[in-house]
Amino acid sequence: MTVLKVYGVATNRTMRTTWMANELGLEYELIETSGRDGSSKSPEFLAINPNGSVPAIQDDGHTMWESLAINLYLAKKHGGELAPKDDDENGLVLQWSFWAAGNVEMTALDILFNRMLLPEDERNAAVADAAEEKLAKPLAVLNGALADRDYLVGDRFTVADLNVAAIMSWVKMGGVDMSAHGNVTDWLGRCLDRPAFAAARGD
Ligand SMILES: N[C@@H](CCC(=O)N[C@@H](CS)C(=O)NCC(=O)O)C(=O)O
Structure with a gap:
């Protein structure tokens, strides 16, 4: 191999x-x-x-x-704990991965580019603010899903959490106010505290 x-x-x-x-x-x-x-x-x-x-x-x-x-x-x-254990879990892993790509990723990028990545004179604060407003709905959905559970699928950290948290890390980086979404904040903390995340970034 x-x-x-x-x-x-x-x-x-x-x-x-x-x-x-x-x-x-x-x-x-x-x-x-x-x-x-x-x-x-x-x-x-x-x-x-x-x-x-x-x-x-x-x-x-x-x-x-x-x-x-x-x-x-x-x-x-x-395989292992990160993988879905059965078809039901697999469906949910796919659901959350597609959801994050379709409902959060590009909006988070609008925020990152217009608050951090573009040269200062090319940033448009209004675009970033509008994107932050647009994120309120998906953030509420994620917050609701995490109301009575620590992770998105099953009772453990899976590839669903990794895929969604990797995208949500951009939301955090972009300075989005998540104070109304405490479950998301706690869950994201759990995901980003994992040693494998630090290792991937070379921390
Ligand atoms: N949907 C693709 C997007 C890939 C993508 O746009 N990657 C960026 C880096 S984050 C890139 O390579 N941009 C073009 C470039 O750097 O030449 C994925 O998730 O892999």
Whole structure:
């Protein structure tokens, strides 16, 4: 069996894959690939991921891209507590992963770009504020789901928590006021306190 190859950089969405690999105790090689030095647009990398984006993986001859899908694949392949135990859990793991990608991710990015990532003179505070307002509904949904449980699926930390928390970490980073969503704050703390998250970031 060869070492898992992860293409990307530790500070962006690649962290989702390396967080998962660390949770599973997988040996991996991080191959620095990014838009900054053009390596994510090289012909060699485009043959791996024609989108020219990271993360991507190569696992024993199997090539994949899309961060959340990669995590679902790794959970299924390596099993353990992070993976769904049955079809019901699998359905919920998929539900939460698609939900976070569809209802939170791009809105969180609007906030991050307009509060932190763009050069100051290109930031638009109104766009960030409108995005924060838009997040109120999904945050309330997540808060409600966590009202009587510590984790999203089953009674343990699973790939559903990892996928959603990785996206929610951007919401936190963007300074979104989560004071009305105490369950989310507590749950996110539990997820981001995990040693595998720190290891993925190289902390
Ligand atoms: N939906 C994709 C999005 C991938 C994506 O946009 N990745 C960014 C980094 S976070 C990227 O590679 N952007 C283009 C570039 O850096 O050249 C996923 O979740 O993997």
